[in-house]
Amino acid sequence: MPASTSKIVMCGDYGVGKTTFVKLFLGGEIGGGYKPTIGVDIGRKIFDIDRNRITFQIWDLSGQESFHSIRKQFYSRTDGAILIFDVSRRTTYQNITRWTEELLEETGKIPIVLVGNKIDLRDELTEFVTTEEGELLSKVISSQTGIKTPFVEASAIKQQKNLEPFTMLGKTILEQKES
Numbered sequence: 001m002p003a004s005t006s007k008i009v010m011c012g013d014y015g016v017g018k019t020t021f022v023k024l025f026l027g028g029e030i031g032g033g034y035k036p037t038i039g040v041d042i043g044r045k046i047f048d049i050d051r052n053r054i055t056f057q058i059w060d061l062s063g064q065e066s067f068h069s070i071r072k073q074f075y076s077r078t079d080g081a082i083l084i085f086d087v088s089r090r091t092t093y094q095n096i097t098r099w100t101e102e103l104l105e106e107t108g109k110i111p112i113v114l115v116g117n118k119i120d121l122r123d124e125l126t127e128f129v130t131t132e133e134g135e136l137l138s139k140v141i142s143s144q145t146g147i148k149t150p151f152v153e154a155s156a157i158k159q160q161k162n163l164e165p166f167t168m169l170g171k172t173i174l175e176q177k178e179s
């Protein structure tokens with residue numbers, strides 16, 4: 001069965017775990033320490049979803065504000081996006097609205113999955129973004145954009161639900177291509 005190719009972008013502030021998600025999805029290993037993405041990293045994986053084969057071309061965009069102006073060129077021909085925030089850093093949650101606006105300004109309406117990452121850190125913290133807040137943000141994005149935006153909580157580093165955002169996004173992309 002031929003694989004349909006779809007470009008997806010990983011969006012969110014620096015240090016939220018985008019690169020870890022991508023590396024693990026691609027079957028790689030994660031190294032120690034934080035290394036910021038400079039501009040964009042691109043990976044590719046053939047993925048089977050409900051007896052359909054899809055090739056994801058994954059663009060891991062730098063979350064640093066200094067790359068804002070060049071980041072816009074990387075959104076061209078995007079089929080879907082995973083927006084990620086870090087549940088242990090409220091500012092990354094608050095910035096998702098800005099990321100959504102930037103994304104949709106460049107791509108138009110495309111499928112989006114919202115991810116609250118690093119849930120494994122909640123046990124160590126007194127202040128964090130709750131599940132209810134993530135679900136609320138998902139509903140706000142859906143309401144404001146007209147794009148159904150599911151929410152997933154995950155821990156990329158602990159490999160908890162780290163495949164789910166890709167599967168959800170792939171299903172939505174395949175449904176759109178079939179209709």
